[in-house]
Amino acid sequence: MRQQFADTMLAVGQEDPNLVVLVGDISHFILQPFAKACPGRYYNVGICEAAIVTMAAGLAKVGFYPVVHTIAPFIIERPFEHIKLDFCYQKLGGNIVTVGSAFDYATLGCTHHCYDDFALIKTLPGTQITYPACPVEFDVLFRQTYRNNALTLFRVPGQQHGQDFTARDIKFGRGIKVTEGSNLTVIATGPQLGNALASRDALDDMGWHAEILYIHTIRPLDMELIRASVNKTRRVLVIEEHMRSGGLGDDVLRGTINIPDVRYAFLSIPDEFVTGYGSYQEHCDHLGLNREGILNIVRNEFGTGGGR
Amino acid sequence: MNEDLRRKIAQMVYDGKDGHMPSAFSIIDIIEVLYRDFLKFDAKNPQWPERDYFILSKGHGCLALYVILERHGFISSRDIAMFCKSGGILGEHPDCTKVPGAEASTGSLGHGLPLAVGIALGLRLKGMNNKIYVLVGDGECHEGSIWEAANVANNLQLGNLCVIVDWNGSAAQLMPRDDLVAKWRAFGWEVMVIDGHSDSELHGAFGRVRFQAKGTPTAIIAKTVKGKGVPMIEGHGQWHHRIPTEEELRIIMEALS
Numbered sequence: 001m002r003q004q005f006a007d008t009m010l011a012v013g014q015e016d017p018n019l020v021v022l023v024g025d026i027s028h029f030i031l032q033p034f035a036k037a038c039p040g041r042y043y044n045v046g047i048c049e050a051a052i053v054t055m056a057a058g059l060a061k062v063g064f065y066p067v068v069h070t071i072a073p074f075i076i077e078r079p080f081e082h083i084k085l086d087f088c089y090q091k092l093g094g095n096i097v098t099v100g101s102a103f104d105y106a107t108l109g110c111t112h113h114c115y116d117d118f119a120l121i122k123t124l125p126g127t128q129i130t131y132p133a134c135p136v137e138f139d140v141l142f143r144q145t146y147r148n149n150a151l152t153l154f155r156v157p158g159q160q161h162g163q164d165f166t167a168r169d170i171k172f173g174r175g176i177k178v179t180e181g182s183n184l185t186v187i188a189t190g191p192q193l194g195n196a197l198a199s200r201d202a203l204d205d206m207g208w209h210a211e212i213l214y215i216h217t218i219r220p221l222d223m224e225l226i227r228a229s230v231n232k233t234r235r236v237l238v239i240e241e242h243m244r245s246g247g248l249g250d251d252v253l254r255g256t257i258n259i260p261d262v263r264y265a266f267l268s269i270p271d272e273f274v275t276g277y278g279s280y281q282e283h284c285d286h287l288g289l290n291r292e293g294i295l296n297i298v299r300n301e302f303g304t305g306g307g308r
Numbered sequence: 309m310n311e312d313l314r315r316k317i318a319q320m321v322y323d324g325k326d327g328h329m330p331s332a333f334s335i336i337d338i339i340e341v342l343y344r345d346f347l348k349f350d351a352k353n354p355q356w357p358e359r360d361y362f363i364l365s366k367g368h369g370c371l372a373l374y375v376i377l378e379r380h381g382f383i384s385s386r387d388i389a390m391f392c393k394s395g396g397i398l399g400e401h402p403d404c405t406k407v408p409g410a411e412a413s414t415g416s417l418g419h420g421l422p423l424a425v426g427i428a429l430g431l432r433l434k435g436m437n438n439k440i441y442v443l444v445g446d447g448e449c450h451e452g453s454i455w456e457a458a459n460v461a462n463n464l465q466l467g468n469l470c471v472i473v474d475w476n477g478s479a480a481q482l483m484p485r486d487d488l489v490a491k492w493r494a495f496g497w498e499v500m501v502i503d504g505h506s507d508s509e510l511h512g513a514f515g516r517v518r519f520q521a522k523g524t525p526t527a528i529i530a531k532t533v534k535g536k537g538v539p540m541i542e543g544h545g546q547w548h549h550r551i552p553t554e555e556e557l558r559i560i561m562e563a564l565s
Contacts, residue, residue: 051456058426
């Protein structure tokens with residue numbers, strides 16, 4: 001995924017002389033082709049994220065399309081007020097491309113984790129949030145948004161969901177109905193789409209015919225797609241590598257609240273720090289963000305045999 | 309110096325029932341000289357691409373900026389009369405999406421300088437020779453983002469950038485080890501120290517800034533007096549955010565007459 005970020009910067013940078021990339025000493029080597037092809041428009045600024053964010057706003061003020069890039073907690077949580085005041089309040093557009101989604105940096109501990117970024121950025125008026133989990137998604141979503149005068153977060157995960165979407169499948173602000181179903185809507189974002197698909201046959205065996213929706217744009221959220229599915233199924237499971245509070249699940253709940261007789265389940269990160277070590281997959285297993293976790297929560301919340 | 313502008317500021321605070329009068333008196337002479345003799349601008353076209361930029365990073369001093377913007381035709385006397393009132397465009401901190409001529413929305417300290425660094429870098433990339441001035445407070449220099457930006461500006465050799473530090477002693481109230489000259493020099497900036505209320509010293513300093521596309525950025529450390537011009541409010545006491553009574557306004561106006 002990170003290589004796709006570098007490839008897209010190179011391609012777009014050669015087409016658009018107003019693209020400028022600022023990094024905080026991350027991805028420096030893979031961005032060298034961009035640096036060479038676009039002289040004067042690549043800066044490995046230093047370890048100073050607040051200054052990087054506001055510098056980028058200054059670049060936007062004089063007509064550039066800035067991209068700032070480093071590890072998620074350092075560029076979202078630490079300089080949050082700079083994002084709020086210098087981009088959003090001043091109505092300047094820009095792009096934040098993060099690595100280290102959720103607990104991707106599994107062994108580095110909580111200092112390098114970031115699973116509150118949807119919640120934080122959603123509080124800022126006019127912002128956009130994307131979560132591309134296959135290379136073509138990043139490329140397409142970046143091209144569709146990078147100069148639309150909004151502050152856009154691209155949460156780039158280390159893992160992919162494994163689906164071969166094409167560029168034609170991807171449209172900013174639109175979810176993708178991956179499978180048709182009848183009595184259960186499974187809404188997945190990021191790499192967790194892979195687990196949603198892996199659980200489908202077993203859910204079928206339990207009597208739950210899952211309609212799987214994939215969400216790459218967290219904000220603006222495709223409520224039309226979600227509501228149409230929930231209207232049909234009246235059972236919803238949301239899966240995301242984000243804290244429960246302020247995540248995708250909250251928006252799904254709010255956006256469907258006037259549909260009667262809906263039951264919900266949420267598979268996300270509970271209200272606690274992920275303090276363990278091990279691999280990304282081991283963190284997922286610990287949190288139940290896997291096939292078995294999906295089957296368990298559906299069984300526990302909705303029972304077996306299908307409800308409708 | 310600038311008694312008329314100070315009187316207008318005092319009246320705005322009295323009428324608007326809000327505002328940081330001593331902070332504005334501390335910087336009004338600096339801004340007045342800049343707009344009178346150094347900044348290139350077009351009040352009828354505030355976004356003129358060839359303009360010079362003035363960013364007031366210590367946003368709470370904005371009354372000084374507002375009266376200058378009115379003097380040069382960016383905003384009207386009606387805007388001034390509506391200071392801090394519902395429906396007006398002028399608040400206690402400048403909002404650049406509302407105020408013509410205000411280059412940045414500031415108020416939270418430590419933002420104006422890194423913004424100016426981005427502007428200076430961007431304009432240099434475009435091959436333009438605009439000058440970028442940013443005024444920061446000495447108390448604001450407690451903020452880490454100021455020094456992040458100072459470090460970046462020197463490393464990027466932003467010679468088109470000039471910082472003016474309003475050294476009125478606010479910082480030393482809390483952190484007395486306050487050698488701003490040594491600090492800015494240590495960060496690699498060209499440093500001048502002047503009397504920030506002296507027309508001739510301000511002219512001399514602004515005239516000496518070299519403004520190269522690529523070169524050492526300049527810091528003008530302006531020694532100032534908070535509340536300058538009115539003995540009753542000078543210094544660091546209760547007047548920081550105090551609204552004068554009718555009698556106090558009379559005393560202030562008399563001191564400025």
